[in-house]
Amino acid sequence: MTDVNELTKAKIPCEGNGIQIKRTLCDICCPGMHCGVNAYVKDGKIIKIEGTKEHPRNHGKLCTKGAAGRQYVYREDRIQTPLKRTGERGAGKFEPITWDEAYRTIADRLMGIKAQYGADSVAFFSGYTKWYRQYLHRFAYSFGSINYGTECSTCFKASEMAWQATAGRNSDPDMENSNVILGFALNSFHSNHLMAARLLRLKEQGKKFIIIDPRKTPATQKLADIHLQIKPGTDGALALGMANLIIENDWHDKEYIERYTYGFEQYAEYVKRFDLRTTAEITGLKEEDIFAATKLYATNGPASITETSCSLTHHINGFQNYRAMICLNGLTGNFDRPGGQIPEESTYYDMPAGYHMYEHEYYLDVQPGRKEEAVGCRKYPLWCKFMDEFQAMDLSRQILEGTPYPVRAVYGAGMNAKMFPDTKKMYAALKSLDFFVDVDIFMTDTAKYADIVLPACTSYERGEFKAYPGGYAAYTQPVIEPLYESKSDVKILKELADVMELDDTLLRQGYEAAIEYMIRDLSITVSDMKASELPIKVPEARAVVPGEFTENGMNTRSGKFEFYSNYIAEFESLGLSPIPTYRDTLEDEGMDKEAYPYVLVTGSRLPNAIHSRLHDVAWTRSLRKEPMADINIEDAQELGIGPGDRIVIETVTGKITMKANPSVKIRRGDVQIYHGYREANANDLIGSTHTDPYSGYPGFKSSRCRIRVKK
Ligand SMILES: Nc1nc2c(c(=O)[nH]1)N[C@H]1C(S)=C(S)[C@@H](COP(=O)(O)OP(=O)(O)OC[C@H]3O[C@@H](n4cnc5c(=O)[nH]c(N)nc54)[C@H](O)[C@@H]3O)O[C@H]1N2
Ligand SMILES: Nc1nc2c(c(=O)[nH]1)N[C@H]1C(S)=C(S)[C@@H](COP(=O)(O)OP(=O)(O)OC[C@H]3O[C@@H](n4cnc5c(=O)[nH]c(N)nc54)[C@H](O)[C@@H]3O)O[C@H]1N2
Ligand SMILES: [Mo]
Numbered sequence: 001m002t003d004v005n006e007l008t009k010a011k012i013p014c015e016g017n018g019i020q021i022k023r024t025l026c027d028i029c030c031p032g033m034h035c036g037v038n039a040y041v042k043d044g045k046i047i048k049i050e051g052t053k054e055h056p057r058n059h060g061k062l063c064t065k066g067a068a069g070r071q072y073v074y075r076e077d078r079i080q081t082p083l084k085r086t087g088e089r090g091a092g093k094f095e096p097i098t099w100d101e102a103y104r105t106i107a108d109r110l111m112g113i114k115a116q117y118g119a120d121s122v123a124f125f126s127g128y129t130k131w132y133r134q135y136l137h138r139f140a141y142s143f144g145s146i147n148y149g150t151e152c153s154t155c156f157k158a159s160e161m162a163w164q165a166t167a168g169r170n171s172d173p174d175m176e177n178s179n180v181i182l183g184f185a186l187n188s189f190h191s192n193h194l195m196a197a198r199l200l201r202l203k204e205q206g207k208k209f210i211i212i213d214p215r216k217t218p219a220t221q222k223l224a225d226i227h228l229q230i231k232p233g234t235d236g237a238l239a240l241g242m243a244n245l246i247i248e249n250d251w252h253d254k255e256y257i258e259r260y261t262y263g264f265e266q267y268a269e270y271v272k273r274f275d276l277r278t279t280a281e282i283t284g285l286k287e288e289d290i291f292a293a294t295k296l297y298a299t300n301g302p303a304s305i306t307e308t309s310c311s312l313t314h315h316i317n318g319f320q321n322y323r324a325m326i327c328l329n330g331l332t333g334n335f336d337r338p339g340g341q342i343p344e345e346s347t348y349y350d351m352p353a354g355y356h357m358y359e360h361e362y363y364l365d366v367q368p369g370r371k372e373e374a375v376g377c378r379k380y381p382l383w384c385k386f387m388d389e390f391q392a393m394d395l396s397r398q399i400l401e402g403t404p405y406p407v408r409a410v411y412g413a414g415m416n417a418k419m420f421p422d423t424k425k426m427y428a429a430l431k432s433l434d435f436f437v438d439v440d441i442f443m444t445d446t447a448k449y450a451d452i453v454l455p456a457c458t459s460y461e462r463g464e465f466k467a468y469p470g471g472y473a474a475y476t477q478p479v480i481e482p483l484y485e486s487k488s489d490v491k492i493l494k495e496l497a498d499v500m501e502l503d504d505t506l507l508r509q510g511y512e513a514a515i516e517y518m519i520r521d522l523s524i525t526v527s528d529m530k531a532s533e534l535p536i537k538v539p540e541a542r543a544v545v546p547g548e549f550t551e552n553g554m555n556t557r558s559g560k561f562e563f564y565s566n567y568i569a570e571f572e573s574l575g576l577s578p579i580p581t582y583r584d585t586l587e588d589e590g591m592d593k594e595a596y597p598y599v600l601v602t603g604s605r606l607p608n609a610i611h612s613r614l615h616d617v618a619w620t621r622s623l624r625k626e627p628m629a630d631i632n633i634e635d636a637q638e639l640g641i642g643p644g645d646r647i648v649i650e651t652v653t654g655k656i657t658m659k660a661n662p663s664v665k666i667r668r669g670d671v672q673i674y675h676g677y678r679e680a681n682a683n684d685l686i687g688s689t690h691t692d693p694y695s696g697y698p699g700f701k702s703s704r705c706r707i708r709v710k711k
Helices: 004-009 069-073 099-117 133-143 157-167 193-204 218-222 235-248 254-260 264-271 276-283 287-299 318-331 359-364 381-386 392-401 423-432 489-500 511-518 526-530 548-552 633-639
Strands: 020-025 036-042 045-051 083-085 094-096 122-126 148-150 171-173 180-184 208-212 226-228 303-307 341-343 409-413 435-440 452-455 465-468 472-475 598-602 628-632 646-650 655-663 670-673 703-709
Touching: 045 069, 083 099, 099 122, 099 409, 099 435, 099 452, 099 489, 122 133, 122 392, 133 148, 133 359, 133 489, 133 511, 148 392, 157 318, 157 381, 171 303, 180 287, 193 218, 208 287, 226 287, 235 264, 235 276, 235 287, 235 318, 254 318, 276 287, 303 318, 359 511, 392 423, 472 526, 489 511, 511 526, 628 633, 633 655, 633 703
Parallel strands: 122 148, 122 409, 180 208, 180 303, 208 226, 409 435, 435 452, 598 670, 628 655
Antiparallel strands: 020 036, 036 045, 083 094, 083 452, 171 341, 465 472, 598 703, 628 670, 646 655, 646 703
């Protein structure tokens, strides 16, 4: 007979041991994943988790980060109650208060600042987490402020902008039907594990891969037929050089160009500057490798391009680099064609699930006018054109300088000053505010600057809506009660809206009502989704038919694929170019080559970390125990740096110290460091004005630095 105690010890549910398996999702990383999770719960505690086999997205798999979910939920620094600051900003001295007192204080202070300076002087900001964003967005607008902003100011949106400016819509590579896959910065083994499995399958089927990455990575090693180990931030020059070769060799799709594209002549004229020798010089690649890659890509179609959400755009020339890459699709006739790039429409939070939701209407219905008044919009007008949120890269400046108008309070949800370039400047800005509220799960360094800190709960402790590709929708149920006095972000906002008596009936009906509003044309309801432990199929979902978008006219001014972007042309007088021009990514202020001879790349993804959140979790931390700078092994020898030596990395903005990790995987001349560490913050090195004028994105992945052994 099986012993109940033995089964309990092995965490196997049986009659009498009270272990239940409950289903939820893991929201630790990109919304693209959010894998299904089975949580083993006993006495209200999660004792084990594993991937849900029947889940349509992850089929039972969890990555390193997700597998640490239990330790994440029970991190020791969980905020337990609402807190009121008692010491200096940043000192971390707080006393517990009741939710009532917290709400009353926040309501009084925010209303007071609104009365004194106007509603826009209160900024609402969300860090990485996405599930509550439409709700927070509407809250900000209902409060009357145009200043809603998020971590999108540095993440995926510049790519989306580049697509909108070129074709009017985002797109996805149809890799299953491609012969060749051109992977710009493709390393899904670290940043997108579900895609990695798919890529390995495609490799087995005989697809050819070209991967462009400054490092040797699992992707370059396992997949690449050709690996172009490019100099960071020069992808635009490569794409333009490839275009030049394609046109010179008559490999372009003339019929497609004639019928479906706009501005080819100007583009073709411009790319002539990028002859093979020039392209090789700029990118640090060999001429023959560029030629071989271009020929493979252009003459073996259909070909698709898998590009990343940030490695290409985290440069001061990133938006245009991205656009130069996109233009290859138009040139080779691979846009909106089977095996090429298929235009997609987002259903809910960047998920192309194939059905329509009113996610934007939910907040746009109450948007105050004056969109162009939002923070950063004067500096980055193209961002403002495409985005319904402020460009947060100008937030610290506006807070500190008070121009063009004062921002005196911030409501932050998961706000993390360490994601911002020049973190010290952001801390100074937070310090100077009249009022700062931060809602987070954990007591972060940023929360220590807040006047009021509110405890949020994790995805295991709340219910949330989720759309999945393939026509799926889900609404999870909590698997445990919120720990301590924590609450979900949307509950906090709803209760605060009530205390503030915001004049917005729909908002005050809460999050479920918001989702019902957004799915109102669908035949499913929130109750239907709640009744199912797995995502359900939405009957209205429909797969994209390649070619439809092109035939019906694209969402651009010309209705065509625009090598010359008419949307960007509106801003030509401000120095923005409608064709994808290239400029040096290290040419701006302070980038003195003599003083700072190395190229600093920060924040390539680690498989065991998600930004700042898993560096403090035991299992994931054990896989890379300390912050380390990866440098080329020959560079290290020349500088007399050995493995484990402590080195100082210095830029015009700041310096940090970490251990050196000399490696053959790193290009000569590059220094690769990883972000989010408390003890060595990469963003102390990045300048807050080292940004891309098109998107506002910081040059996280190319600045100049010097390194030396710490004495
Ligand atoms: N140097 C450098 N900097 C970078 C990057 C880089 O590559 N290099 N990458 C940039 C990119 S692409 C991104 S996306 C950003 C990410 O940067 P951040 O948004 O700062 O990411 P996280 O460190 O994950 O911080 C999110 C915060 O949200 C909290 N949180 C998590 N879940 C919830 C929740 O449900 N509710 C609430 N209220 N809080 C929650 C977490 O505890 C954490 O404090 O970093 C950017 N910064
Ligand atoms: N494990 C893990 N996964 C994550 C995240 C995380 O923090 N941890 N963050 C999520 C988020 S918010 C984002 S935005 C995505 C980012 O997703 P990705 O952009 O895919 O992430 P990375 O691994 O940083 O970048 C992929 C590759 O780009 C290379 N690279 C760096 N600079 C350049 C360049 O200038 N040119 C070229 N061609 N390649 C370059 C790097 O060497 C790296 O191998 O990842 C998401 N997934
Ligand atoms: Mo990101």
